[in-house]
Every structure is written in C-alpha cells, then in structure tokens.
Amino acid sequence: MPEKKGKIVVVDDDVQLVESVTTLLESVGYEVFSAYRAEKGFDLAKEKQPDLILLDVMFAGPPGPDGFEISRRIKKDHDLKDTPVVMLSGVKKVLELGYEVTPDDDFMPVEAFIDKPVKPERLLAAIDEALESQE
Amino acid sequence: MKLQTKFNLGIIIIFVVLAVSIGSLSVWYVNSNTIREAKNRVSIYTRAAWEIHDSRVARIQAALEVLARTQSVEEILEHQGDQQRLRATQEEFERIRQEQAMDVLNVLAPDGTVIIRTRYPYSAGDNLASDPIVQQVIAEEQPSSGNIIFAQERLGTAGEGMVERALAVGQEPRGMFAGAAVPVMRDGRMVGILQMGMLLNGAVEEVDRIRDAVFENETYKGKPVGTATIFMEDLRISTNVLDNQGRRAVGTRVSREVAEQVLERGEPWTGRAYVVDTWYLSQYDPIRNPNGEIIGMLYVGELEQKYLDIRRRAVALFLSVVLAGMLVAFLTFYYLTRGIVKPVGELSHATQLLSRGELAYRVDVDRNDEIGDLASSFNTMAQRLETQRREIEQNQRRLKELNDELRTTNRNYMEMLGFVSHELKNPLSSAMMSLHTVKDGYLGDLTEAQEDSLASVAQSLEYFEDMVKNYLDLSRLEKGELEAHAQDVTVCRQVIEPVLEGLEQSLKEKGMHVVNKVPEDLVVYADGHLLRIVYDNLLSNAIKYGEESGTIELGVSTDEDEVTLSVFNEGQGIPAGKMPQLFKKFSRLDSPEHSKEKGTGLGLYICREIVEEHGGEIWADSEEGEWVRFSFTLPNQTRRSDNA
Numbered sequence: 001m002p003e004k005k006g007k008i009v010v011v012d013d014d015v016q017l018v019e020s021v022t023t024l025l026e027s028v029g030y031e032v033f034s035a036y037r038a039e040k041g042f043d044l045a046k047e048k049q050p051d052l053i054l055l056d057v058m059f060a061g062p063p064g065p066d067g068f069e070i071s072r073r074i075k076k077d078h079d080l081k082d083t084p085v086v087m088l089s090g091v092k093k094v095l096e097l098g099y100e101v102t103p104d105d106d107f108m109p110v111e112a113f114i115d116k117p118v119k120p121e122r123l124l125a126a127i128d129e130a131l132e133s134q135e
Numbered sequence: 136m137k138l139q140t141k142f143n144l145g146i147i148i149i150f151v152v153l154a155v156s157i158g159s160l161s162v163w164y165v166n167s168n169t170i171r172e173a174k175n176r177v178s179i180y181t182r183a184a185w186e187i188h189d190s191r192v193a194r195i196q197a198a199l200e201v202l203a204r205t206q207s208v209e210e211i212l213e214h215q216g217d218q219q220r221l222r223a224t225q226e227e228f229e230r231i232r233q234e235q236a237m238d239v240l241n242v243l244a245p246d247g248t249v250i251i252r253t254r255y256p257y258s259a260g261d262n263l264a265s266d267p268i269v270q271q272v273i274a275e276e277q278p279s280s281g282n283i284i285f286a287q288e289r290l291g292t293a294g295e296g297m298v299e300r301a302l303a304v305g306q307e308p309r310g311m312f313a314g315a316a317v318p319v320m321r322d323g324r325m326v327g328i329l330q331m332g333m334l335l336n337g338a339v340e341e342v343d344r345i346r347d348a349v350f351e352n353e354t355y356k357g358k359p360v361g362t363a364t365i366f367m368e369d370l371r372i373s374t375n376v377l378d379n380q381g382r383r384a385v386g387t388r389v390s391r392e393v394a395e396q397v398l399e400r401g402e403p404w405t406g407r408a409y410v411v412d413t414w415y416l417s418q419y420d421p422i423r424n425p426n427g428e429i430i431g432m433l434y435v436g437e438l439e440q441k442y443l444d445i446r447r448r449a450v451a452l453f454l455s456v457v458l459a460g461m462l463v464a465f466l467t468f469y470y471l472t473r474g475i476v477k478p479v480g481e482l483s484h485a486t487q488l489l490s491r492g493e494l495a496y497r498v499d500v501d502r503n504d505e506i507g508d509l510a511s512s513f514n515t516m517a518q519r520l521e522t523q524r525r526e527i528e529q530n531q532r533r534l535k536e537l538n539d540e541l542r543t544t545n546r547n548y549m550e551m552l553g554f555v556s557h558e559l560k561n562p563l564s565s566a567m568m569s570l571h572t573v574k575d576g577y578l579g580d581l582t583e584a585q586e587d588s589l590a591s592v593a594q595s596l597e598y599f600e601d602m603v604k605n606y607l608d609l610s611r612l613e614k615g616e617l618e619a620h621a622q623d624v625t626v627c628r629q630v631i632e633p634v635l636e637g638l639e640q641s642l643k644e645k646g647m648h649v650v651n652k653v654p655e656d657l658v659v660y661a662d663g664h665l666l667r668i669v670y671d672n673l674l675s676n677a678i679k680y681g682e683e684s685g686t687i688e689l690g691v692s693t694d695e696d697e698v699t700l701s702v703f704n705e706g707q708g709i710p711a712g713k714m715p716q717l718f719k720k721f722s723r724l725d726s727p728e729h730s731k732e733k734g735t736g737l738g739l740y741i742c743r744e745i746v747e748e749h750g751g752e753i754w755a756d757s758e759e760g761e762w763v764r765f766s767f768t769l770p771n772q773t774r775r776s777d778n779a
Contacts, residue, residue, distance in 0.1 A: 016565035020572060027577040090560060117564035117600065119640060120571045 005029040006051035006131065011041025011070070012088070013059045017116075021054065021088075024120050025127075037061065038070045045080055052131055053080075055110070057089035068108045075109040084130040085109075088123070090116040138479060142472040150461045154454075161453040169446045173416045173437065174405050181403070181418040181435045184345045184363055188313070188433065191341065196280045196315035198235060199329045203319045211242065212319060212327040215250060229253040235331065236340065239293055239314065243328040247273060250327070254294025261292055267425045269328060272316045276325045280315035281425040282335075284367060293334075301336045304372045305386035311335045311367040311431055335365050336372040337385065345435075346375050355441045362415065365422070366432040369394045376410055376436075384411050389419070389432065397421050397432050407439060414439040478506045482513055494521035546614065553610035556603045563603060567596055598735075601675070605737040608668055612744055619662040619748045626657045626666075626700070631689060634670045638678060646684040647677075653691045659698055659769050665745045670702070672738035673765050677704040680763075690764075693771065697751065701766040708757035717755055718743040742767070 008030045012018050015036065022032045033048050035041035038059050045053050053074065057067035065073070067087060074080045087110045111130035114123060202208060211217075211224040224242070232240035232253045242251040247264030251257070263269045266289075271279035287308040290297045301310040314332020318325045335341060342363045346352075350361030364374035369388045378384040388394075396404045397419045408417040415436030422431040478500045488496045494517055500510035572578060574589040581589070624630060631651060635642075642649065659666075677687045681704035688703040709717065721736035739753075746753040746767045753767040 014561045014565060016562055017568060020565045020569035024568065024572040024577055027572065090564065115637070116560075117567045120568065120575050120577060122640065123568075 009050040010034045010054045012056035084111040086112045139476040165449045192280045199317040238334040241330040268316045278317040364434040549610040556607040602735045605735045624663040651689045673702040681706040697768040703764040708759045708763045
C-alpha cells in the first residue's frame with residue numbers, strides 16, 4: 001500500500017464506476033469514501049472532511065438535488081467551502097453541450113469538470129491539479 | 136345543344152318547310168280550281184241568260200205572227216182610208232200592247248211607212264225602213280227579231296214618255312229596244328208589217344227575269360248571289376245591282392278595259408269585276424243588232440264572296456288536315472327520339488358520375504336494342520371498376536397497415552436501440568476506467584502478455600464505445616430527432632475546437648498532428664450540434680485510419696453559393712472500387728489488412744444524412760496508399776442570412 005495522500009469523497013449513482021474509481025484512487029494512495037446519492041454525498045463530506053470531492057451531476061432514482069446544487073451547497077458550507085470539487089459527468093454528451101464546460105462560481109463552483117468516459121491518467125491529473133490549486 | 140333539342144329543331148324545320156310548301160300548293164290548287172270553276176259557271180250563266188232573253192224576243196215574235204194572221208190586221212191594211220176602222224184597230228192593238236207589257240206596237244206598210252202607232256199621240260206617216268229589224272223584214276219578207284237602238288227623234292215619235300224614260304238613265308236620249316217585226320202576208324204577197332218591242336232603258340222586268348231564272352233568287356249573306364245588267368253601248372241601262380242607297384245602279388258606264396274588249400273587239404270578257412261595293416265573278420257578252428253591229432252588252436255576275444268563302448274553307452280544311460297530320464307525325468317522332476335520347480342522356484349522366492368516381496351508380500335501362508346493350512355494357516364496366524377499386528383500396532389499406540406496422544416496429548427498434556445504447560454508456564465508462572487502471576499499471580506491474588491482452592480488450596471497448604455513440608446518433612436520426620436547427624455557427628470555436636478536445640487523447644496516442652486552416656471567424660448557417668457530429672466522425676476516422684505520426688489537415692474553401700469544408704489525412708486512402716458504398720449504412724472503411732481498426736459502418740452514413748439535411752453534399756477523394764480527403768458543402772452563410 002503506498003503512503004496516504006489524502007481523503008477523497010466520491011459521489012456517483014453508478015456503483016460500478018464508483019468501484020473502479022475507488023480502486024484507481026486507492027491504488028495511488030488516497031483514502032476513498034463513497035456515496036450513491038447527492039445528499040448522502042454532502043452528508044458524507046461533512047462527516048469525513050475530505051481533501052477533495054469527486055461529484056457526478058445527474059443522479060438516477062427519486063428526485064433530489066443534482067451535482068450542481070450540491071457543489072453550490074459545498075461552497076456555502078462553513079466546513080467545506082475550501083474543499084476542491086472535481087465534477088465527473090457524462091452530462092456534456094447527454095445535454096449535447098457543444099462548448100467546453102467551464103466551472104462557474106455561481107452555477108457550479110467547482111475546480112474542474114471532466115467528461116465521462118475518462119482514462120485514469122487524465123482523472124488523476126485533474127485531481128492533482130485541483131489539490132495543488134487549493135494549497 | 137341537347138340531343139332532344141336538335142331532333143326537335145330538325146323535325147320542326149322539316150315540318151315548317153313541308154307545311155309551307157304543301158300549304159301554298161294547296162292554296163294554289165284550290166284557288167285555280169275554284170276560279171276555273173267560277174269562270175265556267177259564269178259562262179254557263181251567261182249562256183242561260185241569253186237563252187232567256189232570246190226566248191223572250193222569240194215570244195214577242197210569236198205573238199206578232201199570231202196577230203198578223205188576224206182579220207183586223209188584214210182589214211185595216213185593205214181599208215187604210217177608213218178612219219173609223221183605223222181608230223178601232225188602234226184601240227184594239229193598244230190594248231194588246233199593254234197586255235203584252237210592250238212599249239211599242241206599230242202597224243207598217245210594206246215599205247216601212249207607219250200606219251198605226253198604239254201609243255199617244257199615235258203619230259203616223261213616218262218611215263221606219265231604216266230600222267234594222269224592219270229592214271230585214273222588208274228585204275226578206277220573213278219575221279225578224281233582236282235588239283236595236285233608237286235614235287232620239289225615233290224615240291220621240293215612238294210615243295209619250297219614251298224619251299223621258301231614256302233620259303232618266305244616264306242622260307242618254309237614245310233607247311235600246313228588244314223586239315220583233317213580222318210581215319203580214321196575203322196571197323203570197325206582203326201587205327204590211329207588224330212591229331212590237333220594249334224599251335230596255337230603265338226597265339227592270341227583263342233583267343229580273345234573267346236573274347230569277349238563272350240564279351233562282353238565291354242570296355248569300357243578305358246579297359243576291361247573281362245579278363244581270365244590260366248595257367246600251369257602255370251605259371248601264373237596266374240592272375238588278377243595287378247602289379249604296381238601294382236603288383238600281385243604272386246610268387253609270389263600264390270600265391275602259393271591258394268596253395275595249397267587248398264593244399270594240401266583240402269578245403266576251405270574263406273575270407273579277409268590282410261592282411258598286413263588292414267583287415263579282417262576271418262575264419260581259421256583246422249584244423248585236425240583226426245587222427251584226429255591236430250595240431251593247433249583257434252582263435251576268437255572281438258574287439265572288441261565295442267562292443272566296445268556299446276557297447277559304449277548303450284551304451282551312453286542307454291546312455288543318457296537314458297540320459293535324461304533322462302534329463301526329465311530330466308526336467310520333469318525339470316519342471321515338473325520346474326513346475333514344477332519354478336513355479342516352481341517362482348514360483351520359485351516369486358516365487359523368489363514373490368519371491367523378493361514383494362507381495356505385497348503375498343505369499336503369501331495360502331495352503332489347505343497341506341502347507340496352509350499351510347500358511348493360513356500361514353497368515358491367517362500372518361493376519368491374521368498382522370491384523377493382525375496392526380491391527385497390529383494400530390493398531392500399533393493407534399496405535398502409537403494413538407500412539404503419541413497419542414504421543412502428545422500426546421506431547420501437549430505434550427507441551430500443553437508443554435506450555440500450557444510452558444504458559450501455561455508464562457501464563462502459565466504468566469498464567474503461569477499471570481496464571485502464573489495470574492496464575496502465577496502477578494496480579501493479581503487468582507482464583508483456585498481460586499488457587497485450589488488456590490492449591486488445593481496450594481496443595474492443597473503444598470499438599464498443601464508438602458503436603454506442605453511433606447507434607445513439609442513428610436512433611435519433613431515424614426518429615427524426617436530429618433535425619437541423621440552423622443558426623449562425625462559428626466553425627472553429629463552436630465545432631472544431633470542442634471536437635478536437637474530445638479527441639485529444641486519441642491523437643496523442645497515435646502521435647498525430649492537426650493543422651487547422653479554417654479561419655477563426657468563419658461563420659456558417661447550420662446546426663452546431665449536428666456539425667460537431669460530422670466533424671467528430673470524420674476526425675475519428677482520420678485518427679483511426681490515418682498514418683501514425685501523420686498530419687490531419689482541416690480545410691475550407693468558400694464561393695458565392697457554398698462553403699466547402701474538408702478533413703484530409705495521410706494514410707492508406709480508399710480504393711476507387713469502394714467509393715460508391717462509402718456513405719451507405721453499415722459500409723466499412725476497414726479492409727482485411729487493416730483489421731486492427733474496426734468501424735461501425737454508421738459514421739459516414741450519419742454524416743451524409745446530416746449534410747443532406749442541411750442541403751449540402753458529402754464526398755471523398757483519395758489517392759490509394761497516399762491520402763484521403765473527405766469534403767462536404769454547406770450553403771453559404773451570407774446567402775442564407777440574406778434570404779432569412
């Protein structure tokens with residue numbers, strides 16, 4: 001097991017993805033906590049106080065807040081407002097957004113936005129970059 | 136014009152021509168017949184009139200012959216100096232004259248010298264040898280009779296009232312006598328002459344007798360049918376024609392035309408004559424004295440009205456028979472033509488309905504002739520048309536149902552395809568993630584064999600990913616979801632750059648280099664999202680099939696009508712033989728020698744559909760083994776904006 005690099009909370013409704021991402025992140029030394037619904041993710045983050053939150057946008061199942069909403073809550077939260085958030089989503093394809101999705105302080109105050117599917121190299125690079133920007 | 140109208144018009148024209156010709160023929164025939172008949176009759180009447188007049192004169196002569204044989208005539212001729220005997224004879228003869236209703240009765244000596252006159256003032260001693268009748272008796276010692284004219288002095292000596300009677304008719308002092316003279320013979324020797332006669336001027340008995348004998352007092356509409364008139368020369372001296380006041384119309388003269396023909400040429404005149412107030416069919420015959428000289432005319436006339444009425448009735452009868460015949464003929468003709476025209480009209484109506492598509496209509500004609508055949512043929516034809524149409528409609532319905540079914544099936548299929556593709560995306564993402572986590576060595580070093588094996592899995596997953604993406608596009612395309620919502624699109628910023636970003640990793644892996652020659656400010660009128668799908672497909676192909684470490688070039692050329700965009704890459708290129716199938720569904724670029732890369736066969740088909748949806752064209756040029764260039768056109772943006 002490599003040295004502990006930090007805590008990451010992964011919030012995504014896709015169990016398989018959460019598992020593969022968890023495997024990857026743990027393999028490079030992160031401690032990973034996961035949640036499958038947006039609100040649960042927020043609660044988990046409050047509880048674990050992670051170094052970074054990896055957040056999906058759209059969640060299947062009963063209606064509730066989406067990833068954008070949670071990202072705004074995080075930035076307003078006293079304990080979490082300095083925690084970097086990386087969005088990992090297929091929403092860009094689903095919404096057929098033609099332009100580059102860039103973080104926006106009002107709508108989705110996050111550090112990075114990554115399209116699904118993503119290869120490990122790029123995901124890790126984005127996480128590193130987000131953590132560095134926070135220091 | 137309707138057929139019936141034409142028939143009617145035709146028959147009416149024929150009938151009018153017939154009626155006019157038959158009518159005029161019949162009128163002409165009746166006319167000429169009645170006129171000929173009338174002329175015949177008037178000539179017969181004239182002969183009868185002569186008979187009556189001549190017999191009257193003959194009776195005068197007969198009476199004189201009887202008188203000539205009496206004792207008293209003999210005695211007076213023997214004893215001419217015996218005044219007493221003379222007076223007695225004169226008285227006796229005056230009585231005879233009056234009994235005979237005669238105006239003159241004279242006893243003459245054989246040389247024509249008057250011995251006794253029987254009319255006051257009984258003058259005697261003058262000689263009457265110049266009298267044509269007396270002249271003949273003296274010459275031939277035979278009785279003689281006829282009509283003669285007395286000159287004024289002769290009339291004056293004839294006795295009291297004679298000149299006055301003559302003058303009363305047309306102021307003519309001469310008189311016309313009808314009478315006779317006979318010789319008085321003793322022992323074969325003429326001893327004297329008896330002469331008797333009547334003055335015709337102003338007399339009525341003679342003409343009335345003629346009329347009554349010839350026409351038997353017949354009247355027509357209050358007028359006597361026949362009239363008779365005696366003319367002295369051209370003067371009417373005795374007649375039973377009444378003038379407007381109801382008096383006998385004497386004292387007038389005959390027309391010049393009649394006078395010339397009858398008095399001068401001695402020929403009878405026959406024709407219509409207008410007398411007083413109406414038309415007569417008339418004949419004028421010359422009256423001659425015993426010397427053959429024309430001294431007057433005998434006129435007989437028959438009322439023309441009678442003939443006119445007969446003629447009119449005949450013509451009317453004739454015409455009504457003709458008209459009745461024509462009416463019958465017309466009705467028959469009408470009935471016959473109606474029998475043809477009505478079913479023809481019915482058939483014509485039915486044909487019109489048929490041509491308007493009312494195939495259920497049938498004609499109701501029950502006949503055993505050609506029209507009946509036509510009607511039943513029509514019905515058969517209509518029946519067959521109707522049956523055929525019903526079959527066609529059934530087939531169409533069945534086809535439509537099948538078509539709808541197919542469409543629904545296709546739609547269901549496409550929806551399922553879309554759903555499946557969409558649902559495959561997430562597991563695919565996590566599979567890729569896990570695969571690469573292992574393959575890239577995050578979970579420990581791999582042997583070369585393990586790495587190769589995982590690379591093969593990765594390639595399969597990438598193909599899988601392409602397929603999912605293309606099937607998703609295809610399902611949307613075929614459901615009609617990918618319609619062009621055109622707007623102004625900045626090609627570089629809104630299309631090419633996002634696409635290149637998505638392909639960054641693949642480019643890096645193959646070490647390929649992109650040269651973008653599309654100007655930053657190029658704007659086209661298109662659907663940006665669809666355009667990205669096109670570029671994504673074309674660039675993915677270029678990466679997949681292009682030469683490793685090669686160059687991809689994005690080009691553009693613009694003319695007045697369109698913008699041509701292109702994607703060029705070095706590499707194997709496309710064999711000319713494969714070009715025609717290139718843009719068809721499920722056509723693949725990969726060849727056996729290129730089997731490392733596998734396409735879904737949908738990318739270029741989707742591109743073509745999108746480009747054509749924009750009104751453009753897509754094609755490929757290639758130098759096999761060297762390069763390939765895909766080009767597509769879009770209508771020039773400025774033009775579209777101007778038109779909008």
